[in-house]
Amino acid sequence: MRRALLLTLLALSPAAMAQTTSTTAQTTVATDIPVPAPLTIVNAMEIDLDTLLFLQRPIVVFADTPNDPNFRRQMQLIEREPAELAERDVIVITDTDPAAKSPLRVKLRPRGFSLIILDKDLKPIMRKPLPWDVREISHAIDKFPLRRQEVLELNPAGR
Numbered sequence: 606m607r608r609a610l611l612l613t614l615l616a617l618s619p620a621a622m623a624q625t626t627s628t629t630a631q632t633t634v635a636t637d638i639p640v641p642a643p644l645t646i647v648n649a650m651e652i653d654l655d656t657l658l659f660l661q662r663p664i665v666v667f668a669d670t671p672n673d674p675n676f677r678r679q680m681q682l683i684e685r686e687p688a689e690l691a692e693r694d695v696i697v698i699t700d701t702d703p704a705a706k707s708p709l710r711v712k713l714r715p716r717g718f719s720l721i722i723l724d725k726d727l728k729p730i731m732r733k734p735l736p737w738d739v740r741e742i743s744h745a746i747d748k749f750p751l752r753r754q755e756v757l758e759l760n761p762a763g764r
Contacts, residue, residue: 644687646680649700649707654727661696662746663723667715671701675718679736686739693746694725724749 649665657663664683668676676699683690683697690697700707700715713721713729720733722745731745746752 644683644691644695644697646683646697646699649698649709650702650705652696652698654709654712657696657725658727659725661694662725662752663696663698663727664690664742665698665700665709665713665719665721665723667699667710667713667717667719667721668701669703669717673701673718675736676701679718679720682736682738689739689743693743693752695742695746722746725751 645661654663666676666679666683670676680699698709700710703710713719715721718734718736720731720735720737721729722731722733722742724730730749737745747756
């Protein structure tokens with residue numbers, strides 16, 4: 606009886622657990638689950654919006670200065686949970702220089718701080734005057750027609 610108890614305790618020791626978890630980690634890495642690309646954050650002057658057509662979903666964060674409290678808060682919220690946005694093919698574009706008159710600023714005409722969510726067809730869907738949490742942004746994106754179509758293509762049994 607003591608021998609069986611001793612063998613059980615040895616099997617549950619941290620070294621045995623480490624071996625088990627390392628082999629488990631190796632098997633989960635080898636699966637074919639698609640891993641989303643990391644979230645990309647770029648300046649509005651560095652990107653041509655037309656290259657994103659039907660590839661990525663732009664979220665544009667405008668402010669009159671990078672020190673705007675709303676801008677700083679929005680960027681903190683986005684950087685806190687980037688995986689949620691990356692899963693939805695989001696690219697974050699920032700524009701904090703009104704004097705530069707970037708093509709995005711000319712096209713979307715923001716005033717002060719503005720959060721603008723575009724769909725993959727590059728049409729603005731939502732404009733918000735205050736920072737939004739990633740959860741709120743994700744829920745809004747999940748209601749877009751193109752996002753619903755993407756989800757149905759990934760899971761056809763969900764129809």
